[in-house]
Amino acid sequence: xxxxxxxxxxxxxxxxxxxxxxxxxxxxxxxxxxxxxxxxxxxxxxxxxxxxxxxxxxxxxxxxxxxxxxxxxxxxxxxxxxxxxxxxxxxxxxxxxxxxxxxx
Numbered sequence: 201x202x203x204x205x206x207x208x209x210x211x212x213x214x215x216x217x218x219x220x221x222x223x224x225x226x227x228x229x230x231x232x233x234x235x236x237x238x239x240x241x242x243x244x245x246x247x248x249x250x251x252x253x254x255x256x257x258x259x260x261x262x263x264x265x266x267x268x269x270x271x272x273x274x275x276x277x278x279x280x281x282x283x284x285x286x287x288x289x290x291x292x293x294x295x296x297x298x299x300x301x302x303x304x
Contacts, residue, residue: 201249201250201251202249202250202251202252202253202254202256203247203248203249203250204247204248204250204256204259205245205246205247205248206245206246206247206248206259206260206263207243207244207245207246208243208244208246208263208267208271209242209243209244209271209273210242210243210244210267210271210272210273210274210275211271211273212270212271212272212273213237213272213273213274214235214237214272214274214275214300214301215301216299216300216301216302218237218299218300218302219236219237220234220235220236220237221233221234221235221296221299221300222234222296223292223295223296223299224292224295224296226280226282227282228282228283229282229283229284229285229288230282230284230288230292231279231280231281231282231284231288231289231292232279232280232292233277233278233279233292233293233295233296234277234278234279234296235275235276235277235296235297235300236275236276236277236278237274237275237300238274238275238276239274240273240274240275240276241274242273242274243273243274244267244271244272244273244274244275244276244277245275245276245277246263246276246277246278246279247276247277247278247279248279248281249278249279249280249281250279250281250282250283251281251282251283252281252283258286262286262289262290262293265290266290266293270293270294270297272297275300277293277296
């Protein structure tokens with residue numbers, strides 16, 4: 201397993217009332233995304249645990265795009281990946297943000 205960590209400066213606080221959101225599943229070709237609001241000095245922290253080694257540059261590009269589209273502040277995002285494609289990663293991240301913004 202490889203662990204990757206990223207930190208982005210955020211601008212937008214989540215406007216939903218949920219204390220966390222969990223989407224996806226831990227299975228081959230898929231991933232699980234957990235988003236938790238947490239005081240992080242305005243940052244968005246992302247930690248990925250993945251079975252696929254050597255894809256750090258691809259993760260960096262995906263997360264740079266995600267952070268540009270969703271500049272969330274004070275959230276911790278945990279990703280458990282089992283070889284998901286970039287399209288699935290983007291889908292799950294967007295799905296998690298959408299769920300986070302909904303009222304509980």
